[in-house]
Structure formats: C-alpha cells, structure tokens
Amino acid sequence: MSFLISNAIASVGNPTQGSTYSIIITMVAFGLVFYFTILRPQQKRTKEHKKLIDSITKGDEILTTGGLLGRVIKVTEMGYIIIALNDATEVMIKRDFVAAILPKNTIKAL
Structure with a gap:
C-alpha cells in the first residue's frame, strides 16, 4: 500500500x-497596521466630535x-x-x- 502515498506526505523527518x-x-x-488603520483614525474622529459638541452655543445652526x-x-x-x-416647533435633544x-443663515438659504 505504500505506493499510494507520495513521498512528500509520508516524509519522516522533523x-x-x-x-x-x-x-x-x-x-x-x-x-x-491595526493601530494606524483602525484605532488612530477613530480616536481622531472622537476627539473632533468632542470638540464640536463642546463648542455649541446659543444661536448656532446645527x-x-x-x-x-x-x-x-x-x-x-x-x-x-x-x-x-x-x-x-422646539425639540430637546x-x-x-x-x-x-x-454656517450662519444656512437654514434661511434652504
């Protein structure tokens, strides 16, 4: 039956x-690669969104x-x-x- 098993599969060495x-x-x-393609860009977006949220003041159009x-x-x-x-209409979010x-007056332009 040894003629059916090729030498590459039946190699005996380490x-x-x-x-x-x-x-x-x-x-x-x-x-x-994982850090520079996934984590770092997500951290940048999170930091920018946090800065955006903190800069909201009365009179801003959002x-x-x-x-x-x-x-x-x-x-x-x-x-x-x-x-x-x-x-x-007023909404609390x-x-x-x-x-x-x-930008200012965007809603009026629509």
Missing part, C-alpha cells in the same frame, strides 16, 4: 519550524444625526440642547446627537 522572532515580528507588524436642522435656543448643563426647527454646526 518538520521545519519558523523562528520565534519571525512570529513576534509578524504580530508587531499586524498590531501596527444638523443632528437624525437629519433635523435647527437653531440652538438653549444649552443645558446636563448635556441637552433645545433647538427650534421652525417658529412653532442630547448634545451627542449633533452631527455638524452649520
């Missing part, structure tokens, strides 16, 4: 082993993550803001849901 340094270098390289456009009427201490969507601060 299997070749890679260096432990190559495994460590590969893991470090993978960690660096866009929320839900797609609402409005003018900030009041900024509360507890992390909420009240925005006016039009003359009759959490500051975290602000996607962008728009």
Whole structure:
C-alpha cells in the first residue's frame, strides 16, 4: 500500500519550524497596521466630535444625526440642547446627537 502515498506526505523527518522572532515580528507588524488603520483614525474622529459638541452655543445652526436642522435656543448643563426647527416647533435633544454646526443663515438659504 505504500505506493499510494507520495513521498512528500509520508516524509519522516522533523518538520521545519519558523523562528520565534519571525512570529513576534509578524504580530508587531499586524498590531501596527491595526493601530494606524483602525484605532488612530477613530480616536481622531472622537476627539473632533468632542470638540464640536463642546463648542455649541446659543444661536448656532446645527444638523443632528437624525437629519433635523435647527437653531440652538438653549444649552443645558446636563448635556441637552433645545433647538427650534421652525417658529412653532422646539425639540430637546442630547448634545451627542449633533452631527455638524452649520454656517450662519444656512437654514434661511434652504
């Protein structure tokens, strides 16, 4: 039956082993790629969004993550803001849901 098994599969010697340094270098390289492609850009976006949220003041025109456009009427201490969507409608939202601060008079231009 030995004629059915090729010599490559039935080799008897010790299997070749890679260096432990190559495994460590590969893991470090993978960690660096992971950091620079995923973690670092996410940290930058988080820092920019935090700065945006902290800069909201009364009178700013904002866009929320839900797609609402409005003018900030009041900024509360507890992390909420009240925005006016039009003359009759006011909405209270959490500051975290602000996607962008728009340039002045953007709502009138629409």
